[in-house]
Amino acid sequence: MYYCKKCLYPSTKPDLWFTEEGVCGACHSYETRGSYDWSDAKNQFHKLMRENKKNPKYDCIVPVSGGKDSTYQVWRMLAEGYNPLCVTAPTDFLTPLGRRNIENLKNLGVDYIEVSVNRDVRKKIAKYSLRSVGDIQWSEHVLIYTVPVHIAVNFNIPIIVWGECGQREYGAGRPEDAKMVLFDRRVLEEYGSLNGQRVSDLLSIPGVSSKDLYFYEYPEPDTVEGLGLKGIYLDNYFEWHGITNVVISQALGFEVSPNNIVGTISNYENLDNYVHGIHDYFKYLKFGFSRSTDIACNLIRRKLLTREDAIFLVAKNDGVYPSEYLDKSLQEILNYYSVTSDEFHEICDDYTDYSLFKRTPAGELVRRSDGSPSLISNFNQYKNHIE
Numbered sequence: 001m002y003y004c005k006k007c008l009y010p011s012t013k014p015d016l017w018f019t020e021e022g023v024c025g026a027c028h029s030y031e032t033r034g035s036y037d038w039s040d041a042k043n044q045f046h047k048l049m050r051e052n053k054k055n056p057k058y059d060c061i062v063p064v065s066g067g068k069d070s071t072y073q074v075w076r077m078l079a080e081g082y083n084p085l086c087v088t089a090p091t092d093f094l095t096p097l098g099r100r101n102i103e104n105l106k107n108l109g110v111d112y113i114e115v116s117v118n119r120d121v122r123k124k125i126a127k128y129s130l131r132s133v134g135d136i137q138w139s140e141h142v143l144i145y146t147v148p149v150h151i152a153v154n155f156n157i158p159i160i161v162w163g164e165c166g167q168r169e170y171g172a173g174r175p176e177d178a179k180m181v182l183f184d185r186r187v188l189e190e191y192g193s194l195n196g197q198r199v200s201d202l203l204s205i206p207g208v209s210s211k212d213l214y215f216y217e218y219p220e221p222d223t224v225e226g227l228g229l230k231g232i233y234l235d236n237y238f239e240w241h242g243i244t245n246v247v248i249s250q251a252l253g254f255e256v257s258p259n260n261i262v263g264t265i266s267n268y269e270n271l272d273n274y275v276h277g278i279h280d281y282f283k284y285l286k287f288g289f290s291r292s293t294d295i296a297c298n299l300i301r302r303k304l305l306t307r308e309d310a311i312f313l314v315a316k317n318d319g320v321y322p323s324e325y326l327d328k329s330l331q332e333i334l335n336y337y338s339v340t341s342d343e344f345h346e347i348c349d350d351y352t353d354y355s356l357f358k359r360t361p362a363g364e365l366v367r368r369s370d371g372s373p374s375l376i377s378n379f380n381q382y383k384n385h386i387e
């Protein structure tokens with residue numbers, strides 16, 4: 001395991017690539033963005049919107065969660081004179097704070113559709129996916145992408161305005177995808193955190209049939225092509241920064257948490273799902289890093305945090321055992337999915353990459369005081385030190 005020379009992204013991060021000099025894809029694409037003509041980008045945006053107007057009432061779909069980014073997206077679209085149809089596929093286990101932020105977004109002056117899939121089926125899928133791919137949030141990763149496409153097809157709205165391009169911001173995947181402007185089925189399948197699990201695999205879950213999976217399936221390719229559907233990223237056309245989005249969203253009524261979120265270094269994201277803590281913990285077990293690293297790296301690139309200070313923050317916060325999340329205990333969260341503590345610990349062990357963590361001479365994991373395994377990390381181990 002080695003780290004990017006400029007930020008703290010590790011070589012274990014899925015789909016991350018490195019230059020010969022040991023700089024990660026996310027840093028590389030940030031630095032080579034060059035000078036960007038935002039006023040030209042804005043003109044291109046308006047042209048695209050004009051050319052793709054089909055529905056007489058709605059200009060586009062904006063997929064929203066109620067979070068800082070989607071609150072900003074909706075505000076931006078309204079400020080630019082558009083009438084978006086906002087669509088939410090709520091999280092697996094929505095928190096009251098998440099609900100308040102959705103209601104706040106609805107007050108911005110937009111039409112809004114919320115698609116809630118069968119909750120019992122979804123719980124079964126969450127439990128199944130925790131075991132099958134180590135991701136309790138798998139259904140959420142699918143539905144946030146497929147639901148807006150279903151609504152686009154049904155309402156004859158050929159343009160979906162997404163927020164940030166993750167391939168660029170987090171450096172995942174092919175270098176050429178850092179310049180991605182369109183989101184389509186390939187992007188979902190390649191980068192949608194599906195971990196190789198297909199929707200059809202869910203049919204092996206007792207009590208789940210194909211009629212339960214309508215919204216999980218991407219609409220038929222012919223239908224999508226017939227509509228001429230385009231998914232675009234707002235951050236290609238308007239300057240985008242997570243922290244700016246927080247400031248603007250808070251001015252619009254968006255609420256943050258009174259405390260920092262467990263396992264992260266912020267209080268302004270991942271507020272809407274009780275299972276985020278479990279999801280982030282599994283990321284740590286599988287890859288030796290988690291959400292604090294993502295946030296810190298983003299700030300390092302923008303020169304808002306030094307790499308040295310980030311090491312302190314990441315070592316302190318990444319991988320903290322999620323014994324509670326937004327005031328709900330792990331046990332209560334597991335009970336919701338009918339997962340016992342023993343099952344949970346067994347699945348954690350199954351997904352732990354033992355080569356990343358300290359072990360006793362007998363091979364047992366060395367654990368920190370919070371119960372989480374202790375990482376073997378040397379943040380100054382770089383690519384060219386090894387090769």
Ligand SMILES: [Zn+2]
Nearest residue numbers: 004007024027
């Ligand atoms: Zn980097």
